[in-house]
Amino acid sequence: MFDKSVELFPIKQEIAYLANCGVSPMFSGAAAEMAAFCNARMLKGIAPIMDYPDILDSLRESLATITGAAPLNFAFMKNTAEAMSIIANGYPLNEGDEIISYVHEYPSNHYPWLIQQQRGAKLVLLDDIDPIGNLAPGKPRGWSLDDLERATTDRTRIVAISHVQFTSGFAADLAAVGEFCHSRGIDLIVDVAQSLGALPVRPEEFHISALAGSGWKWLLGPVGAGVMYTSPEFRAKIKITMTGPNSMTQGLNYLDHTWSLLDDARRFEYSSVQLSYAAALDKSLKLFCKYDPADVRDEIFRLQDLFIDRVDTDRYRPLIFAPANRSGILSMETDADIDTILTTLAEQGISLSSRGGYLRIAPHFYNDDAEIIRTAEALNAL
Ligand SMILES: Cc1ncc(COP(=O)(O)O)c(C=O)c1O
Numbered sequence: 001m002f003d004k005s006v007e008l009f010p011i012k013q014e015i016a017y018l019a020n021c022g023v024s025p026m027f028s029g030a031a032a033e034m035a036a037f038c039n040a041r042m043l044k045g046i047a048p049i050m051d052y053p054d055i056l057d058s059l060r061e062s063l064a065t066i067t068g069a070a071p072l073n074f075a076f077m078k079n080t081a082e083a084m085s086i087i088a089n090g091y092p093l094n095e096g097d098e099i100i101s102y103v104h105e106y107p108s109n110h111y112p113w114l115i116q117q118q119r120g121a122k123l124v125l126l127d128d129i130d131p132i133g134n135l136a137p138g139k140p141r142g143w144s145l146d147d148l149e150r151a152t153t154d155r156t157r158i159v160a161i162s163h164v165q166f167t168s169g170f171a172a173d174l175a176a177v178g179e180f181c182h183s184r185g186i187d188l189i190v191d192v193a194q195s196l197g198a199l200p201v202r203p204e205e206f207h208i209s210a211l212a213g214s215g216w217k218w219l220l221g222p223v224g225a226g227v228m229y230t231s232p233e234f235r236a237k238i239k240i241t242m243t244g245p246n247s248m249t250q251g252l253n254y255l256d257h258t259w260s261l262l263d264d265a266r267r268f269e270y271s272s273v274q275l276s277y278a279a280a281l282d283k284s285l286k287l288f289c290k291y292d293p294a295d296v297r298d299e300i301f302r303l304q305d306l307f308i309d310r311v312d313t314d315r316y317r318p319l320i321f322a323p324a325n326r327s328g329i330l331s332m333e334t335d336a337d338i339d340t341i342l343t344t345l346a347e348q349g350i351s352l353s354s355r356g357g358y359l360r361i362a363p364h365f366y367n368d369d370a371e372i373i374r375t376a377e378a379l380n381a382l
Helices: 026-043 047-051 057-069 078-090 111-119 145-149 173-181 232-237 265-269 273-289 293-310 337-345 369-381
Strands: 073-078 099-103 122-126 156-162 187-191 211-215 228-232 330-333 354-355 356-360
Touching: 026 047, 057 073, 057 228, 057 273, 057 369, 073 078, 073 265, 073 337, 078 111, 078 187, 078 211, 078 228, 099 111, 099 273, 122 145, 145 173, 156 173, 173 187, 228 232, 228 265, 293 330, 337 354, 337 356, 337 369
Parallel strands: 099 122, 099 156, 156 187, 187 211
Antiparallel strands: 073 228, 211 228, 330 356, 354 356
């Protein structure tokens, strides 16, 4: 059912690429689109920009298809940190308001909240859950809904968490967290850099106020292309801190300086954007539009299960979470030196990655059984 061909993913010729949670390979259609756009500009100047169907609108349509949310709730961003900063800096926080996050978040979802302390807000960090069986003492693991409930006070305004933790692969159960935040009138803001393209992300169903993510991991797009989602009610609360011609209704009428903000998420795009990146990311998204996100997730889990079945789990001990907390990242503990493992495997044309003291395997739908088996066997042979 999934197109796993070398034509679409030329990297497969040389490498079993299982580091899709790091920088993934670009989908060939996206790379071609980016090159074509740059080439046309080189030869024709502004003409390709005018000729292209509206790239950003097309991107919004694709994101809407994948997530079930309305297109005009999406904005094209450079990265997760840019989207998170626009949200955090514009959020109406008062002295003593509280933001809850997790102690081992990726920096793009940490610093934008940390600096809200300058406004007198408090950043409350959830600690780790207990070690998983006898695994992962002293390493990032994940957090619990019970701890979130205990940390919540009548000053809690925001819960800002990653859907999937980049270290352990722990996935938040967004349905449960969304329900909780909704019942307490708290805005749930989710970093989806490690989930969009790998797991279903349905912001409206999960009562999510805003999403921020990057396009160069599970979405197989360019580095420096990201996305932001805001619900209309949430957007109305966000003060504008970045603005320019593209925030406004008057479009190309640059000498009309009326303060006339667009109602929809385009207001956050503020000025000229990396159009070639947007065109490329849209090409990737169109590939994902062909598949049901639940099928993509199931294929990723099937490949992980095959790996667990074949690898020596005494030496490479996988962190197994409850089904609702499972993700595209399977992290493992090992007593062996992880840097040596990565270098040795790289010499054999196998790409894995490491963060937070774990060895990570992160297959995507384009990987196949032979790549997984080859990787397990290479690890067992070390
Ligand atoms: C959870 C998470 N968020 C965000 C990012 C990337 O952030 P940005 O898009 O700001 O580069 C990563 C990259 O590893 C990540 O793992």
